[in-house]
Amino acid sequence: DTEVTQTPKHLVMGMTNKKSLKCEQHMGHRAMYWYKQKAKKPPELMFVYSYEKLSINESVPSRFSPECPNSSLLNLHLHALQPEDSALYLCASSQVAGGETQYFGPGTRLTVL
Amino acid sequence: RKEVEQDPGPFNVPEGATVAFNCTYSNSASQSFFWYRQDCRKEPKLLMSVYSSGNEDGRFTAQLNRASQYISLLIRDSKLSDSATYLCVASGGYQKVTFGTGTKLQVIP
Numbered sequence: 001d002t003e004v005t006q007t008p009k010h011l012v013m014g015m016t017n018k019k020s021l022k023c024e025q026h027m028g029h030r031a032m033y034w035y036k037q038k039a040k041k042p043p044e045l046m047f048v049y050s051y052e053k054l055s056i057n058e059s060v061p062s063r064f065s066p067e068c069p070n071s072s073l074l075n076l077h078l079h080a081l082q083p084e085d086s087a088l089y090l091c092a093s094s095q096v097a098g099g100e101t102q103y104f105g106p107g108t109r110l111t112v113l
Numbered sequence: 114r115k116e117v118e119q120d121p122g123p124f125n126v127p128e129g130a131t132v133a134f135n136c137t138y139s140n141s142a143s144q145s146f147f148w149y150r151q152d153c154r155k156e157p158k159l160l161m162s163v164y165s166s167g168n169e170d171g172r173f174t175a176q177l178n179r180a181s182q183y184i185s186l187l188i189r190d191s192k193l194s195d196s197a198t199y200l201c202v203a204s205g206g207y208q209k210v211t212f213g214t215g216t217k218l219q220v221i222p
Contacts, residue, residue, distance in 0.1 A: 033210070042200055042213060043157065043200075045211070056209070088154075090156055098144075098145075098204060098205050099204050099205045100145070101147065101159055101162065102159075102202075104157050104158070106155070106156050
């Protein structure tokens with residue numbers, strides 16, 4: 001099973017809402033990632049979790065708050081987002097962080113009104 | 114200068130053609146390299162890893178040149194289903210993973 005699942009598939013939220021994106025993998029991977037992808041652009045790394053600890057934060061605004069409750073789950077909590085935050089949010093996992101093949105989930109397409 | 118650069122294309126090629134993509138990376142600490150393909154409105158999927166000795170998987174051949182800091186992807190006998198955006202990835206060095214800007218390929222009947 002090389003599947004990474006993400007929910008929801010689509011999300012529309014207002015700038016005052018609080019919502020969460022969820023990601024799950026059951027491959028025993030110990031590294032999980034959040035990426036943001038705008039149209040016609042490559043994925044941009046946001047956060048890396050390694051053994052459930054945040055190891056990289058690519059200077060992401062605090063309105064994005066990641067959480068790794070256990071080795072299989074990764075959440076991204078959203079609060080007070082801006083319209084320019086509308087994008088495809090991709091979760092990925094790999095056996096360990098750095099240098100390993102990453103497996104991507106299908107993404108959550110987020111629209112901020 | 115971007116850390117990982119690719120020609121954005123689009124590359125429009127006829128079916129059966131051979132097409133090559135190059136990718137340059139600036140971080141000499143990068144240790145692992147990959148090619149992903151991404152279909153429109155889908156997630157990236159691993160196409161192949163890139164090894165120093167070069168590697169081949171069917172119609173696809175990947176090469177790595179560490180001295181010049183570039184990787185390449187060769188696709189032979191292009192199929193319509195090869196139409197996608199091809200992303201190169203450089204990884205390593207403090208767990209950093211950087212995607213290239215992507216090259217769009219359109220295979221024409």
